[in-house]
Amino acid sequence: MRRMKRRTFLRGVLGGAGAVAVGLPALDAMLDTNGRAFGQEAIPDRFGLWFFGNGVKPDRWVPANEGAGWTPSPQLQPLTGVRDWVSVVSGSEIKTATHPHHSGMTGVLTGMRYHQNGTTRDTIVSTFAGPSVDMIAAAHFEGTTPFRSLEVGVTRFRGTDEGTTFQHLSHNGPNNVNPSEYSPSRLHARLFGMPLETEVELARRSVLDAVMGQVRDLQGRVGARDRVRLEQHFESIRTLEQRLAAGSAACTTPENPGDFPDVEGREQIEQQNRAMSDLLVTAIACDLTRAWSVLFAPAGSGVIVWPVGARNSLHQICHDEPNPQPTVHNAVVFTMQQLAYFLERLRDTPEGDGNLLDHSSILITSELTDGWNHSNRDFPLLVAGRGNGRLRGGVHYRSRTSENTSHGVLTALRGAGLPLESFGAEAGYVTTSIGALEG
């Protein structure tokens, strides 16, 4: 069966009955009797990154038993319902460590040291030295979906002066970031906005072609550093041009969830998480993208986790609460509940003969092990999803030799079908994934 043109598909869906099921992925309408999307075409691979700042309490995070069918630890209890899709990697460590937050963030997500910005100050203002793991996946999937990648944020960024490492999650390279979208209503408009007339779309593309020509010309006249920056500008416009060429989303439009401003001074974390998770799951189901990241809370996050009774920022209580830090513990449990909502939505969205979680590989991690002491050992790392059969799910792998976190990251990337020989550089460089996690 020939793949239907997206625009035809859209007309078909929108031109049908006026009442459409909210949030139902339109793709189901296209499944053939064998339950395979797009006829002969395979179910897509996907890679996701889900990040939360300030780490965990390792004594309550690591499951007691190893191997298949791990028993949920107190902090992983919320994942019980999706346990069989989630593997736990414990006992590994960041090998590129030098300084708190910075090293762990870049170490786990790029397998490299952080890149220091400027040489004349005695403080660290850092950025990623290379692309973050989600962008490695985005490059692999490029051209298969309207959006090269999607980046969403849940709890808000409260400001630091320590560089892009703290403010952003997704990086294309040094000081080259993909900021997360924090407004559900804007994400909705971006994903499900109505297409314009064909002639207007063509004119937009002509404008983009003209601008790309200007960028190339300017590149030939500036220094080496600016040439690199303009190369990203060129790529960014090219990405947009390709999206316009690909046409609009083949998807029923879910209801616009609106935005969630603070209520009586309290951030509406759960509502925001639900809205963003719902939109993202719909976008994945509709195959609008195959690479995404969720910045639940940034490195060193100052989020105040009201629902567990926290009265000061998470970063602050990580440093200040007397051991055994019950509020920090509850905040980690709360964070895992938010993750569970997202994973359960993926699991509960059927596709082909399985569900979206069967067909994804998702790396879940933080920038350090324990906010209390900024440790990078026994690093928290989860790999969720079955990667279209490449990942077993439900396994706890514990390293006895403080292996490199990059092994776990490479496992997640290969789980999404990326034919990678290695991940990371220098001390973060690895060539092997974790076989125990693979199917």
Next chain:
Amino acid sequence: MSPGDPRPWLRAVLAVSLAACSGSIGDPGPDGRDPRAPRPQEPLEFSPAPATLHRLTRVEYESTLRDLLPAGTPIPDDLEVDTPLHGFTTIGGSELTISPRAAEQYEAAARLVADHVFADPTRRDAFVGCAIESAGDACTRGFLERFGRLAWRRTLAPGEVDALVALTATLGARLRDPHRAASFALQAILQSPHFLFRVEIGEPDPGDPTRRRYTSVEMAARLSYFLWGTTPDAALLDAAERGELVTDEGLRRELGRLFADPRAAGAMGRFFAEHMSLDRLPAVSKDPEAYPQLTPELLRTMGRELEILFAEHALTDGDVRAIFDTDVAYVDPALADVYGVTAGAPDPAHGLSRVTLPASSERGGLLGRAGFLALWSHATLTSPTNRGRFVRMNLLCEDVPPPPPGVDTSLEHDPEGGPRTMRERLDRHRTDPVCAGCHDKMDPIGFAFERFGPLGEWRDADEGLPIDTVTEVDGAPIANAADLGRFLAEDERVAACLSRRLYRFATGHLEELGEEIVVQELGDRFVADAHRFRRLVEALVLSDGFRYAALDPEAACAPGSRRACTTTCGEGQQSCSSTGSWGSCDAPTPRAEECNGRDDDCDGTIDEGLVRSCDGICGGTQRCEAGGWGACANDTPPVEICNGMDDDCDGRVDEGLGTRTLTSSFRELSGHHALCDGATQRRGVNCNSAVHRLCQVGGCSQSGFGPVENGGDVAAITCVEGETRVASFAALSGHHGPCNGTGEVMGPNCNAAIHRWCGAQGLTTGFGPVELPGDGTAHVTCVPTATTHSITYGALSAHHGGCHSGTRIGPDCDAAIHRWCRASGAISGFGPLENSGENVAVACVR
């Protein structure tokens, strides 16, 4: 401290501070250097930093659009966040680039403003400056030259204008609409790297072959973005193109003019806000149980107070250091409450009232104010460390590295002991040698502020224990916050740091070692100029650091030389201009794709997807096939849209389009009435006016109501064909007494009065008020074609649970009525017109 009276201890402190923290441990940084080690010796010879592309910050982008486009153009707000580096968004702008998402946002923003400017023929022609007759005509060319020069901050090269005109000509032929074609050329200008970046390449410095200088034209944008935060005006560009901005005299002349403009206050305020990290205030949260009075408005006022204080001392010709020691405060009632004073009448200039703080408040100037104290506190606790760290790093420019890995940073309460003050708990920082090396530079400064709680409020005790604010900062005894303010005002390091950070903000980069001499001289000049901020700005602009760039062998060239180059369309040659920079590549440049069997836009595909409307069949289109236009086919039934054209070829223009529900945004609505911005107001008389005015754009509708649905920034509104008439409140109250213009101007009673008034005019029903001129009248819109329906609140509740006989009216009922009317086959509806118990009358429009 006066320049002639250096205290010996201060010099000693300066020497020590260069060694950063002592007594701590750490691995080397990525450059192999321990970040705690002393910095290398600064060279005394000036060598400039390389030229770079400066991406406009978000604020600069918005201000630039505002200055370039007609008044009232909605300024897009869905833009990428800025990423400040080393404290400043301008440094982020010189480091970061344009992400795929940002490219999308810039494209949508350009389309939004271009559509708005071109939607109204009068506005369009006034903006274009002539009447476009055909695509790519002389009028179009003149417009692109004029607007392009303002937008790109330089005269366009003939080839650049030709390319834009060619784009217009091709699109004009394809769209059969020369105005729309010009609108797309406008979008191309606004998405160009020449617009989104300030392009700086420089030219050979005639006085020194080892460096380059910024050209006079580049200096225009350097000046205007530093001093105004926006694009150069025509006068500045004229002066630049006359070559005046490479001389001291020319720069001084423009400096005087620019500084006198109100925009200078805005840009300098921007510097100060970033200097003090005030942009972070909106994200501050406190424990709502302890601080129920904290609102977004109070956070705004905290920042505004500091900005006003800065303007008062920096933008006049006084000594800026007075800001550390002033007893003047600017407050609204909520902030007055934090300070324990009473707010008087607000000053109309900024809406805050000026009060004098008593000496017993112990606050002193800037640093005793909530905009500093609350920002650098936790949600229920103060943070002497954070407050001290800010002063040390941002006001004294002495860095404090983060704690080393693996260190135990906890501050445990002693479970056996009783309560301890924050200061007592921080003792560990000073007794543990691993901590003390750095914390000795922060905590003692912070102790001076312990009198003030997490919101900046006065407190008598901490954990029930007395508060001790006596401390010692760099060898000097300090009694409290006010005393620390006086100490800092006198401290030479503060002046030096302010000038250093202004240099970073102005040049958009962290100074390199080769610029150290310029930065130090600026600080010395600032002291010698009696700390007058304006003189500092002038000295900075005239300094070598602002005017010269490093020789970059890749970007510079020998005039007249040539080299090979490539464009997206192929290979060619480029020549070195007389100013020593590379010109454009002479290989073909991409043009808009035409139906000709060639890859005109050089994207690797030929005639891709080209479609145009054809003659003969209404709504018919033809596709480009094998380099020529194919047969005319009508695969989509023609639909009339509001564009002043007869799209469905029935001889009527825009017929039946007056009544429609549009998805708008509060951003767009606020362009029609500023208070309908989604925060100040989402429903009310101001939004009524905004909707009414927005619906008139394009001329298909006369008025409208709504929002009928809203969420976040999104607002759906319904435009109608109707008659807007002036009704006096005397007449309206004659139909229903309570709608008298004083007790009620909008609400259930006025709904009924307007409904009855329109009915009495023979115009069925109506809504409003859509304008309130304040002269005892209301403008109301009657809708003769509307149908009225008597239903029950139960029927409305089924469409929105929030609308029932208990609520009767409001946003939930607006949505419920809209949905009820839609469910009964109409386009939308309004009401309640009348209501009694469970019964309600609504109007539907179709």
